[in-house]
Amino acid sequence: QATSVDRSSHSMDKSITLPPDEIFRNLENAKRFAIDIGGSLTKLAYYSTVQHKVAKVRSFDHTAKVGGETEGDPLYEISMQEEVSARLHFIKFENAYIETCLDFIKDHLVNTDTKVIKATGGGAHKFKDLIEKKLKLRVDKEDEMTCLIKGCNFVLRNITHEAFVYAKHADSEFRFQNTHPDIFPYLLINIGSGVSIFKVESEDTFERVGGSSIGGGTFWGLGALLTKTKRFDELLQLASKGQHTNVDMLVKDIYGGSYGSLGLTGDLIASSFGKSATPDKEFSKEDMAKSLLHMISNDIGQLACLYARLHNLTRVYFGGFFIRGHPVTMHTITYSINFFTKANFVRIFFLMGSSFFCLIHCYFFLLYLDPNQYSWGENYAGSSGLMSTSPDLNPMQRARSGTFDMLEMDRLERQLVNLPLLQDPSSYIPDTVDLSEDALAREYWLYCFEEALDGVVKRAVASQPDLPEAAERAEKFRHKYQHKLQTLRHQPL
Amino acid sequence: QATSVDRSSHSMDKSITLPPDEIFRNLENAKRFAIDIGGSLTKLAYYSTVQHKVAKVRSFDHTAKVGGETEGDPLYEISMQEEVSARLHFIKFENAYIETCLDFIKDHLVNTDTKVIKATGGGAHKFKDLIEKKLKLRVDKEDEMTCLIKGCNFVLRNITHEAFVYAKHADSEFRFQNTHPDIFPYLLINIGSGVSIFKVESEDTFERVGGSSIGGGTFWGLGALLTKTKRFDELLQLASKGQHTNVDMLVKDIYGGSYGSLGLTGDLIASSFGKSATPDKEFSKEDMAKSLLHMISNDIGQLACLYARLHNLTRVYFGGFFIRGHPVTMHTITYSINFFTKANFVRIFFLMGSSFFCLIHCYFFLLYLDPNQYSWGENYAGSSGLMSTSPDLNPMQRARSGTFDMLEMDRLERQLVNLPLLQDPSSYIPDTVDLSEDALAREYWLYCFEEALDGVVKRAVASQPDLPEAAERAEKFRHKYQHKLQTLRHQPL
Numbered sequence: 001q002a003t004s005v006d007r008s009s010h011s012m013d014k015s016i017t018l019p020p021d022e023i024f025r026n027l028e029n030a031k032r033f034a035i036d037i038g039g040s041l042t043k044l045a046y047y048s049t050v051q052h053k054v055a056k057v058r059s060f061d062h063t064a065k066v067g068g069e070t071e072g073d074p075l076y077e078i079s080m081q082e083e084v085s086a087r088l089h090f091i092k093f094e095n096a097y098i099e100t101c102l103d104f105i106k107d108h109l110v111n112t113d114t115k116v117i118k119a120t121g122g123g124a125h126k127f128k129d130l131i132e133k134k135l136k137l138r139v140d141k142e143d144e145m146t147c148l149i150k151g152c153n154f155v156l157r158n159i160t161h162e163a164f165v166y167a168k169h170a171d172s173e174f175r176f177q178n179t180h181p182d183i184f185p186y187l188l189i190n191i192g193s194g195v196s197i198f199k200v201e202s203e204d205t206f207e208r209v210g211g212s213s214i215g216g217g218t219f220w221g222l223g224a225l226l227t228k229t230k231r232f233d234e235l236l237q238l239a240s241k242g243q244h245t246n247v248d249m250l251v252k253d254i255y256g257g258s259y260g261s262l263g264l265t266g267d268l269i270a271s272s273f274g275k276s277a278t279p280d281k282e283f284s285k286e287d288m289a290k291s292l293l294h295m296i297s298n299d300i301g302q303l304a305c306l307y308a309r310l311h312n313l314t315r316v317y318f319g320g321f322f323i324r325g326h327p328v329t330m331h332t333i334t335y336s337i338n339f340f341t342k343a344n345f346v347r348i349f350f351l352m353g354s355s356f357f358c359l360i361h362c363y364f365f366l367l368y369l370d371p372n373q374y375s376w377g378e379n380y381a382g383s384s385g386l387m388s389t390s391p392d393l394n395p396m397q398r399a400r401s402g403t404f405d406m407l408e409m410d411r412l413e414r415q416l417v418n419l420p421l422l423q424d425p426s427s428y429i430p431d432t433v434d435l436s437e438d439a440l441a442r443e444y445w446l447y448c449f450e451e452a453l454d455g456v457v458k459r460a461v462a463s464q465p466d467l468p469e470a471a472e473r474a475e476k477f478r479h480k481y482q483h484k485l486q487t488l489r490h491q492p493l
Numbered sequence: 494q495a496t497s498v499d500r501s502s503h504s505m506d507k508s509i510t511l512p513p514d515e516i517f518r519n520l521e522n523a524k525r526f527a528i529d530i531g532g533s534l535t536k537l538a539y540y541s542t543v544q545h546k547v548a549k550v551r552s553f554d555h556t557a558k559v560g561g562e563t564e565g566d567p568l569y570e571i572s573m574q575e576e577v578s579a580r581l582h583f584i585k586f587e588n589a590y591i592e593t594c595l596d597f598i599k600d601h602l603v604n605t606d607t608k609v610i611k612a613t614g615g616g617a618h619k620f621k622d623l624i625e626k627k628l629k630l631r632v633d634k635e636d637e638m639t640c641l642i643k644g645c646n647f648v649l650r651n652i653t654h655e656a657f658v659y660a661k662h663a664d665s666e667f668r669f670q671n672t673h674p675d676i677f678p679y680l681l682i683n684i685g686s687g688v689s690i691f692k693v694e695s696e697d698t699f700e701r702v703g704g705s706s707i708g709g710g711t712f713w714g715l716g717a718l719l720t721k722t723k724r725f726d727e728l729l730q731l732a733s734k735g736q737h738t739n740v741d742m743l744v745k746d747i748y749g750g751s752y753g754s755l756g757l758t759g760d761l762i763a764s765s766f767g768k769s770a771t772p773d774k775e776f777s778k779e780d781m782a783k784s785l786l787h788m789i790s791n792d793i794g795q796l797a798c799l800y801a802r803l804h805n806l807t808r809v810y811f812g813g814f815f816i817r818g819h820p821v822t823m824h825t826i827t828y829s830i831n832f833f834t835k836a837n838f839v840r841i842f843f844l845m846g847s848s849f850f851c852l853i854h855c856y857f858f859l860l861y862l863d864p865n866q867y868s869w870g871e872n873y874a875g876s877s878g879l880m881s882t883s884p885d886l887n888p889m890q891r892a893r894s895g896t897f898d899m900l901e902m903d904r905l906e907r908q909l910v911n912l913p914l915l916q917d918p919s920s921y922i923p924d925t926v927d928l929s930e931d932a933l934a935r936e937y938w939l940y941c942f943e944e945a946l947d948g949v950v951k952r953a954v955a956s957q958p959d960l961p962e963a964a965e966r967a968e969k970f971r972h973k974y975q976h977k978l979q980t981l982r983h984q985p986l
Contacts, residue, residue: 038747039742039746039747039763039764039767040764040767040770121747122744122746122747122748122749122752122763123747125748125749125750126747126749143754144752145754145755192764193742193747193763193764193767194742194762194763194764194765194767208755208756210795210833212791212792212795213741213762213763213764213765213767213788213791214707214765214788214792215764216764217742217763217764217765217766217767217770218764218765218766218767218788220766220767220770221740221742221764221765221766221767221768221769221770222715222765222766222769223770224769224770225719225766225769225776225781226718226719230770232770247714248706249532249686249687249710249714251615253532253615254531254532254614254615254616254619254686255615255618256615256618256619257618259615261636261638262638262701263701269687269706270532270615270686270687270706270710271532271533271685271686271687271706271708271709271710271711271714272687272706272707272710272711272714272715273710273711273713273714273715273718274532274533274686274687274706274710274711274713274714275714276714276715276717276718277533277710277713277714277716277717277723277725283718288718295706295707295711298705298706299705299707299792302703302705302796303795303796303799306796306799306800306803307799309803310799310802310803340703
């Protein structure tokens, strides 16, 4: 098996070119690496300091002057200051790329005094020698389960909008759960190559209560055999275009309609792939991929529901690379759980950055930091986020992030704390406008930003008259910004 | 969909020849038909009377004679008597054959005054017109679930050795549960095209508590797509020769060994088909079929176990065409349940004739009979039984029974009752020798029967000196009998 993996990654070497400025941003001064190697995907993290200019604005007080405004007096003064901030980079890619990526890192690292790389995930053992040889770092292993759960706890408590409820055809497809210190107990369904089910009762009390071999690796593996499509994201793309009813045997295919006395509707899947043994019939790749996705999502949904009932847990979080915000997957799981819990007793949440959990804990452990000591925020400009999972919106961006997925977190200068004047911070509900929920407000603000864009670009070029590349950079900015606004219009989250 | 089924069965018409004397025994005088049409298989039942000669032996009492034995006096006298007994025939075949079979029945029926055919299963609706047109009988539908549960109850109470525990590598692979009047409560996992899970609390209290779309139809359908093998039994045969470890990602493939702290052994499947996304690698049909069988059996095993725990049921019966005594399937399900219930709290049984449940109830209903009024026994000579599920033992027989499977039940002349002299029949344990358990006794008796065979054949020919075909029939008998003895040596049950 090891040989076949090596062979395949060698053959990959020749065909891929890494887009270094996008994927390995700030690699030159990267310090402290951590790596999480799963059955199918590798996640890599590094810490880097980022130097950037900050504009400080000082305004002048003209009220003392008699006779009103004077023509030549400036209203405010801008001074530029260099600032250094800490940034964490998380990069996810298929295991086949691991060697190429390690090579790239080795070649582009300018200086690092790091001697150790923290590693977790099953592959930490398998790829130990490769990593030590390439990066000249000692591999230090961390327990995967502890990393997973502690990382999940951190993310649930610190990252706003990490967990959300998915509701297709609703006004807003995503309903976010705000961060809350009171997160326990919960059930975590981690869908990697396989499925692991954890009951988490407190920061230090958790148990793997179940699992299943039918997971993301099954979708990938069976999907590759059925469609000859080897890329995970391409398979998801196929699935999003397919009609599972051509392949699956529905209740109505057997009963001619619903089976009322058992409460089974006609459209319910009676047998996944139940039609595909029909002789002399061809099935489309799209239909098979969709049927496979349904089969796996439904199965996981039912298991999640049964374990939640068995352990009397009402909050269920789904994470892992199989989820990662893919609408069809989330819809099927939601549907499945709603079907199996008629009493609506389970609340389901999906986790956005969940495939990085393992790494996040591992990373903080590496830094010898208390993860709760600082405040961290997602750097949206550097995170591919949900974009990587909506195949239809961004075909160009897909081509890249289908292979590489990124999450960046900036350490905030000051820790976020509650306003000291609040009488009871835990019961305080801030009066904010949620643009992902309020369509009218969203449209208004997106319009404002678009309208202002030309002016901003003009001002940016004018502000750096001595730099000949300013115009080109400003154009790049305009394009990127315009693109983000478009994305936000379609995916408000 | 209906069109494609019709087309496929038409194309079948030309290629199959039915072996009428084997499959449709005693069809000439068949009365009262019942049919159960599932998503993949059709089961047909008919009632027929069988006329056969019974030898009555009268022995003479010579003790009164003085002077010992006299040369010419016979010790006993044999007289032949014609008897008529009732027999139920159950025949199972793939849905594709339904039209051919109906045609055959219509052509070979000599006389029947039956006007109605009882029908159950999803297809009862779909094929209603076809049946009415072909057989000129009115289709009268029965609720499938009621048929299933009542049939199961009947079989559990009446057929000895219907339910058994499967233990691979044990001295005796099968351990039978004897019939017992106290069968409730139990969980029934019926694996047809899909999976239905029933909680049965009494003769009249039962509920469908769950189900899954990953069932026999999934094995068949996905198996057909992966291996281009369209026959269910051929797929099972492929699976029995495969190595799932070539296709599945095991815990040791990810972790390099076991994951001790989670209690996961290295050989456990982490991700079904997790290896098959590997680029540029071919996978054998056998390996893929085995992996598929494992995936499905494990999933069903886990669901069964979770539902048993949720409903606090300790007896779990598995039935349906996916089981039907296939060793690899039973082994995986047993393994899976043992894995998931560490406390050994669930007892698992497999049901032999389970694919006929539905029909059995339906049939008794048709006869307006109380199923408990008579005693019935399985006619082993006419039932293909477990033989149809052991691909390696009987390749010749397979070729037939892979397509057609039979169960025959004879109504016993007198109802079996407890010996009236017993003080407490329910606590009485008969002192019998179980030849399926006692290997030495089994070998002794099989040897005796084999030794006696030549003599029996000779006597049979001699007993009918006027019939020229007697010798040929006796040879047929010798062959068949020899074959049965061989089977019993390898499959004692």
